[in-house]
Amino acid sequence: MPELPEVETIRAQLAPRLEGRTIARVEILDPRLTRPFDLFEVTEELEGDRIAAVERRGKYLVLRLESGLALLVHLRMTGSFGFEAASHERAVLELDDGTRLVYRDVRRFGTWLVLENVELDPYLAGRTGPEPLGSRFTSGWLADRLAVRRAPLKAVLLDQRVVAGLGNIYADEALWRARLNPLRPASSLEPNEVRRLHLAIRAALRAGIERQGATLRDYATPDGSAGGMQEEFRVYGREGEPCPRCGTPIAKARVGGRGTWYCPRCQPWV
Ligand SMILES: [Zn+2]
DSSP: OOOHHHHHHHHHHHHHHHTTOBEEEEEEOOGGGGTTSOHHHHHHHHTTOBEEEEEEETTEEEEEETTSEEEEEEOTTTEEEESSOOTTEEEEEEETTSOEEEEEESSOOOEEEEEEHHHHHHHHHTTOOSOTTSTTOOHHHHHHHHHTOOSBHHHHHTOTTTSTTOOHHHHHHHHHHHTOOTTSBGGGOOHHHHHHHHHHHHHHHHHHHHTTOOOSSSOOOTTSOOOSGGGGOSSTTOTTSBOTTTOOBOEEEEETTEEEEEOTTTSOOO
16 A cells, blocks of 8 residues: 555656646546545536645645645555556546546545545544654654553554554554564553654655655556665565564564564564
């Protein structure tokens, strides 16, 4: 599933080609994409509007339109954008300069939702915490969230209201950087451990953005290139391979049903 670095990479590539352009024609090929709203209703709302800005909040892409509407896209498992015809096309936006923006989605869990700008902030505020690379995401804010949760640390980090945009890959990478065991109760962290974790989350996400995200199966950037982060995973998906820091074989556990990789020596259960 695309996480913050992948969605940010997509946003950065879409923005220069979309911003300022008018949506000339919309074709939504899968009614599931806009459920519970009718696809023709959504088509009508988007056609003729101009894209003012392409933004991101957590794992959401936000196309702000000049009329005061916003198109909120969540890619879920396998959603992606491109400028070439593709298999599994679920929607197409034709822009006034002839650009054909294709949305494809093999597993069809992605969603498109049109909201008024005034509805957008409350909608997102209920689902996503502060941006982890922004100034509101402080070590103190994170400490307060962790202190009240007894669930395993990894599971709490995947809560989008705690760390917006963090998913399975970057949570494991951040915990390895912070030398914290993913199975520890979140409330057991000492203040210095939370500070380490706060820095590690930011570092892991920044590394992902620099490499244009990670390409595992379905993710590709809109220009068709692959991300490079998968070459630099420290622990994610590397069961049995040596830890890059100490050489101990990486272990695999399950936390909240998700595969979780960590170094048993660098990330001990204190
Ligand atoms: Zn290690």
